[in-house]
Amino acid sequence: MKKLSILIVYVFIILNQTIAYAQTTANKQLDPALRKFVQSEIMVKFKDLKREAENSVSSFKSEMNNFKPDQIQKVKSGYDKTADRFNQELENMKMDFLNKKKLKYIVEFPKDYARSLELNFRELAQYYAENFQQPLQDVRESKEDGGIVVALFLELFKLVPEVINHFNEMKEMAARYDDAYLEKWLVTPFKFLTWSEIQAEAGYMNMNNTNNFYNNGLNTNPYQYPVTPDPNAAYPPVANQPLPSGIDSTKTNSQNWWESNVTIPVPSNVDGTAPMKNQNAKTVPSKPKAPDPFAPAQVQKDTTKTKQVNGKVN
Amino acid sequence: MKKGIISISFIFIFLCFNPFQGLTQKREKMDAALRSFIETPFMLKFKDLRLESENLVLTFKENKQNYSAAQINRVKTAYQKTVDKFNVQLLDIKADFMNERKLQYIQDFPEDYTSSLTSDINDLTSFYQSNLQLTVQDVTDATIDGNSLLTLVAELAKLVPGMVTSISELRSSVKKFEDTYLEEKLILPYKFKTWEEINY
Numbered sequence: 001m002k003k004l005s006i007l008i009v010y011v012f013i014i015l016n017q018t019i020a021y022a023q024t025t026a027n028k029q030l031d032p033a034l035r036k037f038v039q040s041e042i043m044v045k046f047k048d049l050k051r052e053a054e055n056s057v058s059s060f061k062s063e064m065n066n067f068k069p070d071q072i073q074k075v076k077s078g079y080d081k082t083a084d085r086f087n088q089e090l091e092n093m094k095m096d097f098l099n100k101k102k103l104k105y106i107v108e109f110p111k112d113y114a115r116s117l118e119l120n121f122r123e124l125a126q127y128y129a130e131n132f133q134q135p136l137q138d139v140r141e142s143k144e145d146g147g148i149v150v151a152l153f154l155e156l157f158k159l160v161p162e163v164i165n166h167f168n169e170m171k172e173m174a175a176r177y178d179d180a181y182l183e184k185w186l187v188t189p190f191k192f193l194t195w196s197e198i199q200a201e202a203g204y205m206n207m208n209n210t211n212n213f214y215n216n217g218l219n220t221n222p223y224q225y226p227v228t229p230d231p232n233a234a235y236p237p238v239a240n241q242p243l244p245s246g247i248d249s250t251k252t253n254s255q256n257w258w259e260s261n262v263t264i265p266v267p268s269n270v271d272g273t274a275p276m277k278n279q280n281a282k283t284v285p286s287k288p289k290a291p292d293p294f295a296p297a298q299v300q301k302d303t304t305k306t307k308q309v310n311g312k313v314n
Numbered sequence: 315m316k317k318g319i320i321s322i323s324f325i326f327i328f329l330c331f332n333p334f335q336g337l338t339q340k341r342e343k344m345d346a347a348l349r350s351f352i353e354t355p356f357m358l359k360f361k362d363l364r365l366e367s368e369n370l371v372l373t374f375k376e377n378k379q380n381y382s383a384a385q386i387n388r389v390k391t392a393y394q395k396t397v398d399k400f401n402v403q404l405l406d407i408k409a410d411f412m413n414e415r416k417l418q419y420i421q422d423f424p425e426d427y428t429s430s431l432t433s434d435i436n437d438l439t440s441f442y443q444s445n446l447q448l449t450v451q452d453v454t455d456a457t458i459d460g461n462s463l464l465t466l467v468a469e470l471a472k473l474v475p476g477m478v479t480s481i482s483e484l485r486s487s488v489k490k491f492e493d494t495y496l497e498e499k500l501i502l503p504y505k506f507k508t509w510e511e512i513n514y
Contacts, residue, residue, distance in 0.1 A: 105422070108415060109419055112427060112430040115431075116427075119432055
């Protein structure tokens with residue numbers, strides 16, 4: 001009896017650890033079905049839209065000294081409201097993935113879900129045009145026509161039915177998704193940044209401009225660090241300062257580093273040589289490479305394919 | 315014991331040979347549920363739409379001597395294509411009423427069904443505008459503008475939420491409807507007529 005109890009306890013511990021390990025692994029790795037979804041055309045278009053919107057804000061911020069505070073406030077609130085709407089749509093999508101009952105229905109009645117998603121996107125397009133694009137055009141006196149965004153939205157509408165196929169594929173895997181996992185892989189990479197998170201486009205910026213109040217990156221002390229900084233410490237570049245050439249200022253922290261083509265800057269000495277390796281420093285085991293959600297999914301051998309017979313067509 | 319068995323058998327036989335009672339009750343339930351649905355502003359507007367479209371065709375037909383055969387044919391084709399779409403929408407609603415799972419889905423996630431239906435109605439609006447309205451305006455030199463019909467379709471989209479609420483409610487009394495019943499009560503009174511059927 002005692003042996004049996006010990007055995008049960010052992011089995012329980014092993015099971016617990018296995019489950020914990022499986023959950024940790026699941027959280028670290030991007031499941032192929034979800035990977036396929038985040039790489040899908042529709043999500044790529046969604047991200048393009050996010051970039052376009054952020055880019056518009058970024059350019060606007062770099063010429064803010066030409067506008068009055070109330071004009072800036074109009075564009076700022078318009079953008080933030082619009083970004084909120086888009087982010088809400090992402091949240092809704094996440095909630096749908098987490099709702100097993102809903103997933104079942106989506107697979108059962110795909111047309112309804114696709115149509116409802118399409119309507120949501122159309123409403124988003126209208127909201128974008130009315131609340132962000134229009135004020136921006138008014139303030140800039142139509143310097144921006146928004147043609148790219150309209151084209152992106154049109155493509156987005158066409159791609160909606162494709163989403164259903166992904167939901168179908170994910171139905172089985174969705175049981176393993178939890179809120180944190182979807183937040184990491186589905187929401188964070190696609191989430192629209194807030195106005196204050198977007199840096200101005202690299203280039204000239206009038207530092208005497210009082211309108212800089214609206215750009216949270218700029219204060220009297222541009223660094224959020226002590227006024228007399230440690231000369232040996234390295235600080236990140238300040239917002240609204242011209243960035244070194246070759247770095248896209250619109251790349252934001254919501255973008256994954258593995259998406260950008262910019263190689264991670266390696267610290268170098270003044271003469272350009274690589275810094276000496278610190279012999280005293282403890283060697284830290286290299287971290288496993290972050291999974292790339294935009295890398296092509298592994299192609300599985302299609303066994304359903306029939307052999308092509310080369311026949312002459314008369 | 316013997317008496318009990320005999321009386322149970324009687325009840326069983328009575329129930330077996332008296333199915334009409336159950337059917338009548340079922341019919342009454344369906345009637346009450348469907349009545350509340352067809353009295354929704356959405357369905358009333360849908361009927362207005364049907365009548366208005368017939369009115370448009372009648373007005374055109376009255377003056378058909380002013381138009382060439384090709385022009386009449388253009389309007390006829392545009393009308394037929396447009397009302398076909400509306401009739402398909404009506405048949406879709408009927409199919410949903412006959413699907414127990416779908417009714418359950420509507421009850422569980424009414425917002426999704428509302429958005430889906432609103433999307434469909436918006437498509438119908440665009441289809442009407444770019445087909446029937448455009449053709450009629452073009453052929454009649456805007457003597458018939460078709461704007462009243464457009465207003466009705468646009469209003470229809472706004473009435474979808476109320477209609478979906480009604481479907482969710484009726485599901486609690488009726489799990490699903492029968493084909494012949496819906497054909498008689500939902501399709502026939504609301505179906506858009508064909509070009510040939512519209513006459514004084």
